[in-house]
Amino acid sequence: MWQSWWPMQMTFNMRVFLKLSAISFLFLLFSCNDASKSVDTQKDNLRADSLSIKLNSPELKAVNKELIADPSNASLYDKRARVYLDLRYFDDAVNDSKRAIRLDSLQPSYHLTLVDVYYAQNKTRLAKEKLEQTAAKFPSNTEALLKLAELYFLVKKYQEGIDFANKALKLDESIAKAYFIKGSIYRESGDTSRAISSLQTAAEQNPNYLEAFYDLGVLYGARKDPLALEYYNNVLRIDPNNVGALYARAKFLQDVGKIDEAIKEYEALAAKSASCDDCYYNMGAIFLELKKDPKKAVGYFTKAIEVNRNFGAAYFARGYSYSLLNDKTSAKADYNMCLQLEPNNEAAIEGLNSL
Numbered sequence: 001m002w003q004s005w006w007p008m009q010m011t012f013n014m015r016v017f018l019k020l021s022a023i024s025f026l027f028l029l030f031s032c033n034d035a036s037k038s039v040d041t042q043k044d045n046l047r048a049d050s051l052s053i054k055l056n057s058p059e060l061k062a063v064n065k066e067l068i069a070d071p072s073n074a075s076l077y078d079k080r081a082r083v084y085l086d087l088r089y090f091d092d093a094v095n096d097s098k099r100a101i102r103l104d105s106l107q108p109s110y111h112l113t114l115v116d117v118y119y120a121q122n123k124t125r126l127a128k129e130k131l132e133q134t135a136a137k138f139p140s141n142t143e144a145l146l147k148l149a150e151l152y153f154l155v156k157k158y159q160e161g162i163d164f165a166n167k168a169l170k171l172d173e174s175i176a177k178a179y180f181i182k183g184s185i186y187r188e189s190g191d192t193s194r195a196i197s198s199l200q201t202a203a204e205q206n207p208n209y210l211e212a213f214y215d216l217g218v219l220y221g222a223r224k225d226p227l228a229l230e231y232y233n234n235v236l237r238i239d240p241n242n243v244g245a246l247y248a249r250a251k252f253l254q255d256v257g258k259i260d261e262a263i264k265e266y267e268a269l270a271a272k273s274a275s276c277d278d279c280y281y282n283m284g285a286i287f288l289e290l291k292k293d294p295k296k297a298v299g300y301f302t303k304a305i306e307v308n309r310n311f312g313a314a315y316f317a318r319g320y321s322y323s324l325l326n327d328k329t330s331a332k333a334d335y336n337m338c339l340q341l342e343p344n345n346e347a348a349i350e351g352l353n354s355l
Contacts, residue, residue, distance in 0.1 A: 059083045074103035078110045085117055093117045108138040115147060127151065142168040142175060149181045158185045176206035183215065192219060203234075210238045214245060221252045228252050243273050251282065259286055270303075280304035281314050284321075294321040312341035316348050328355050 063080045070076060077100035084093035097114035104110065111134040118127035128151055135144040145168040152161035162185055165178045183198035196219055202212040217231035229252060235245035250265035263283055270279040284300030287293045301318035304311055319334030332355055338348040 055087060057083070057087060060087070072103065074100045074107065074110065077103065078107075078113050081113050081117065085113075085120060088120070090117055090121050093120075108134060108141045108144065111137070112143060112147065115144075124151065124155070140171055142171050142178075145171075146175070146177055146181065149178070153181060153185050153188070156188075158189050161185050174205050176202045176209050176212070179205060180209065180212050183212070187215065187219065195219060208238050210235050210242070213238070214242075214248070217245070217248060217252075221248065221255070224252075224256050226256075241272070243269065243276070246272075247276065247278065250279070254282060254286065259290055262286065275307060277304045277307040277311055277314070280307065281311070281317070284314070284317060288317065288321055294324040297321045298325070310341055312338050312345065315341065316345060316351070319348070319351055323351065323355065331355060 060080070060083050063076060063083055067073065067076045067080065077096045081093045081096035081100065084090070084096060094114065094117050097110065097117055100107075100110040101114065111130065115127050115130050115134065118124075118130060128148075131144055131148050131151065134141065135148060138144060145164050149161045149164035149168070152158070152164065162182055165181045165185075168175055168178045179198045179202035183195045183202060186192075186198060187195035196216065199212045199216050199219070203209050203216065206212070213231045213234040217228045217235065220226075220231060221228035229249060232245045232249040232252070235242050236249075239245070246265065246269045250262050250269060253259075253265060254262035263286060266276075266279040266283050270276050273279075280300045280303040284297045284304065287300060288297035298318055298321045301314045301321060304314040305318070308314070315334045315338040319331045319338065322328075322331035322334060332352065335348045335352045335355075338345055339352075342348070
């Protein structure tokens with residue numbers, strides 16, 4: 001009796017021992033992994049702290065200080081990923097985004113930060129894959145749907161872009177950005193009427209939607225419709241120093257024949273923006289073609305060239321102006337300079353042959 005019991009008791013004891021040993025091993029294994037991760041986290045945070053000094057980034061230094069005090073806070077890793085993104089330290093941004101997701105995978109904003117980093121790296125395939133995963137995981141997240149709509153717009157898959165914008169609008173019909181994306185897609189694909197309708201809806205939903213007003217100005221400007229000025233003025237209401245709108249308004253006035261008003265606008269913009277070579281070029285064109293004053297045109301084309309030494313069209317226009325003034329030497333020099341920049345410029349070739 002005793003002999004038959006002993007092996008059974010030994011078997012039971014061995015099983016207990018093996019289970020305890022396995023549990024101990026797993027405990028040690030996870031403890032080692034946790035310790036390793038903790039060391040890696042400390043190294044990353046110390047590196048970030050030294051990097052903040054190197055880059056003179058108070059934002060990075062501030063968030064790293066928070067992380068040293070609270071190294072398991074997912075939101076802080078996401079925050080630091082955003083700082084790295086702004087600093088264009090993309091590998092560090094990816095690492096922190098993924099760490100935030102590991103700590104808390106239920107926050108859609110953390111996934112979208114990683115998408116933004118992939119975008120910034122021009123890794124559109126990874127961005128698309130991550131967006132699709134995020135949209136599937138969080139089907140009511142309109143930001144993920146809108147980013148997918150934008151992505152499909154960028155790769156010229158217009159119907160897919162419209163579909164995702166509409167999915168976002170089904171969740172919230174007041175999203176101005178969804179209408180803006182649709183307007184951009186319609187505009188790009190040549191459907192001007194739908195583009196205008198969608199962009200107007202975007203502006204109605206958000207009265208400060210600068211980009212929507214600007215694009216409406218461009219669309220109406222192409223029709224030489226005075227409504228273009230109203231939309232450009234709305235842009236300038238939001239941002240009085242918006243160079244794009246100031247230039248577009250001046251160009252519209254030029255296109256509809258309001259020459260003196262256009263010159264006044266160009267002069268004001270050139271005084272405000274020293275890099276506006278097109279302002280000087282357009283004023284030169286006005287004096288050359290409409291006011292029949294090639295001497296004054298030369299002055300404006302010269303200013304355009306001073307701003308942009310590689311402005312081939314300005315060299316040609318100044319050369320042509322010199323030819324009208326019978327200054328063949330200067331005309332020849334400008335035509336040749338134009339051809340150095342634009343070897344196939346037929347007008348410059350003809351100009352040289354005509355001297």
